[in-house]
Amino acid sequence: MKEDFIEQLKNHARDVRPSAEWFSVTKQHLASYMRLHPQSTKPAYQATGISWQYIIAPLRSMTRLTPAFIALGAIVIFGTISATAYSSLPGDALYSWKIGINEPVESLFAIGSAQRAQFQVTLVDRRLTEVSEVLAHGGNTGKNSATARVQLEVQTVKARTQIARVASQNNEAALDVAINLDAKLKAHRELIHLLETKTVDDTQTEVRDTISSIEKTSTAIATSIAELEKKNQDSAENSISETDHASLIQDKIKDLDGHIAAIIDSIKAIPDDSPLKMRAEEQFSSVQKLRTHIDALEAAKKYSDALKEIHTLTASVADVEALLTITAKASNDVKRVITGNTQIPPDIAAPDAPASSSARFNPTVSIATDKTQYAPGETMIVQVEASNASSLSFAMSWRTGCQSNYRFDAPVNITEQNCIQVMTQVSVAPKSSHAWIFKATAPRAVGSHTVFGEIFTYGKARGVFTVADGIASSSLQTHPQL
Known part of the structure; x- marks a missing residue:
């Protein structure tokens, strides 16, 4: 039945032809379009064999991009002024900018x-x-x-x-x-x-x-x-x-x-x-x-x-x-x-600004577990430590109270959730260290596991421990910095 229907359509299509009236109307439309849009007989001007279009087109594109360049320049200028104003004091030229523009913008966050x-x-x-x-x-x-x-x-x-x-x-x-x-x-x-x-x-x-x-x-x-x-x-x-x-x-x-x-x-x-x-x-x-x-x-x-x-x-x-x-x-x-110590150098940055990279404390970061082997779900202690091997005291500082955290078997995105919330600054004495201690639950999957630790903005470390039924060890296992 389907084949019969298709054959009928083919036969009907052979009988469909444009009418004389359709030919006449179409011819009139084409003639009218040609009169309104005559073809130019003047050759395009080429001074050196290169069309002006190739020169003018990029200039037109640049003109369209001008607002974007202006906006980008304004952002750069605004950012430069704002950064400079950050360290200004009462009496400085940019102090009004600091309290009138910078700080209201900060408050929006x-x-x-x-x-x-x-x-x-x-x-x-x-x-x-x-x-x-x-x-x-x-x-x-x-x-x-x-x-x-x-x-x-x-x-x-x-x-x-x-x-x-x-x-x-x-x-x-x-x-x-x-x-x-x-x-x-x-x-x-x-x-x-x-x-x-x-x-x-x-x-x-x-x-x-x-x-x-x-x-x-x-x-x-x-x-x-x-x-x-x-x-x-x-x-x-x-x-x-x-x-x-x-x-x-x-x-x-x-x-x-x-x-x-x-x-x-x-x-x-x-x-x-x-x-x-x-x-x-x-x-x-x-x-x-x-x-x-x-x-x-x-x-x-x-x-x-x-x-x-x-x-x-x-x-x-x-x-x-x-x-x-x-x-x-x-x-x-x-x-x-x-x-009264005149040997202390003058300031370069603002009091609240982050320390320069040359003066930044780069501690040795390590991670330790209280045992090397655990039973599934056993309570374990994870210790992340920053060591100062120099003969100077250094201060570690953060913008929030979150300083350190750990994670099992996944090195990416160690979150700040549930991290230790203490002071936003910790001093580390010469030849000394500071430790962050966490109480954790060992994974339930039997086998080797990796523990990743991080002191935010200062460094990362990782180590390995084992989960096995009926196995325990009392040694402290320390792991090196990443």
């Missing part, structure tokens, strides 16, 4: 009220650093230091306003940001106080005015912190059971112990003749006393009192961390005034 509040605290830290810089320059005081102080006061108001907004949504998050702000204010006050003892009379007046301004702000922040702590305490007492209180305290203590361990390492790395070491040790002694007192309260099951002391301990730990971090990142100009 802060998402959420808590992050925006933290960014405002970062800007307070920046304003305080600028104050120290201006005062350390000695002859660059007067009008410039007054400008720096005004900018500081304006920025602290912005930070406090943003913290209040966070408090209306998340009281605990607001408390964390407020404690951070207070710690930075106290640390910079200590640094500026050291400048006061090393500067001449005219500059000392400016220093005292700055310290007075910082202390007024600190008093206001301390009041806000007390109010936020009381709200947190009332909320915990009304909504958390005694068992949950104990669990909450243990979680907070575990986190704080990581910070305390990092502080101990940082203080050990400070030279004994540094005025900072004595001040840091004084502050840290109060941390140790609070930590011991919390253990006693927890043992006596006085959970409410222990929670109050944990809030105090959190603030004290933040104070010491801020003092160590801010002093470590102080510019050479500030350090030269404080220490």
Whole structure:
């Protein structure tokens, strides 16, 4: 049946022919088109055998690309100015660009009220650093230091306003940001106080005015912190059971112990003749006393009192961390005034800018496991270590609290999730090392496995261990840097 139908179509197609009317209409259309579009009889001009089209066409293409070149040039110019403005101080030509363009652009990347509040605290830290810089320059005081102080006061108001907004949504998050702000204010006050003892009379007046301004702000922040702590305490007492209180305290203590361990390492790395070491040790002694007192309260099951002391301990730990971090990142100009060491070279980069590659600490990174062989799913210890073989102390710094992590059987994309969150700076003493210790679960697949470790931005290492049923070893296995 299908073949018959196809044969019928073929027969019908033979009978289909254009009509005389169709031929007539088509002929008229073609004649009309030829009259409207006559063929040129003039030969194309060729001066040297090369058509002008080959010269003009690229020029036309370049004309169309002109907006792109202009945009690219504008981006390069804008980026150059912004990078230069980053290190500017009050009184410099590009300082207005820094606070009027650079920082508003940076703020766009802060998402959420808590992050925006933290960014405002970062800007307070920046304003305080600028104050120290201006005062350390000695002859660059007067009008410039007054400008720096005004900018500081304006920025602290912005930070406090943003913290209040966070408090209306998340009281605990607001408390964390407020404690951070207070710690930075106290640390910079200590640094500026050291400048006061090393500067001449005219500059000392400016220093005292700055310290007075910082202390007024600190008093206001301390009041806000007390109010936020009381709200947190009332909320915990009304909504958390005694068992949950104990669990909450243990979680907070575990986190704080990581910070305390990092502080101990940082203080050990400070030279004994540094005025900072004595001040840091004084502050840290109060941390140790609070930590011991919390253990006693927890043992006596006085959970409410222990929670109050944990809030105090959190603030004290933040104070010491801020003092160590801010002093470590102080510019050479500030350090030269404080220490009286004229051999310290002048600054090349801004205080907040990353260190140059020539001065960067390149540690030897290794990874170790507490045993060479494990049972499937057995708890294991992974240790990532940075070793300093030189005769100088070095500081390792990060933009976030995440410093190190590990991963099994996959060298790519060692994530920052679940990594140790401690200080954003760690000092490594001469001929010494710093270790990050992780508790892990051995893979369940029997056989040889690879463990990869990384100290973010500083280096990677890898090692091998075995998973087997009924096999155990007590030796520490250390693996080299990648």
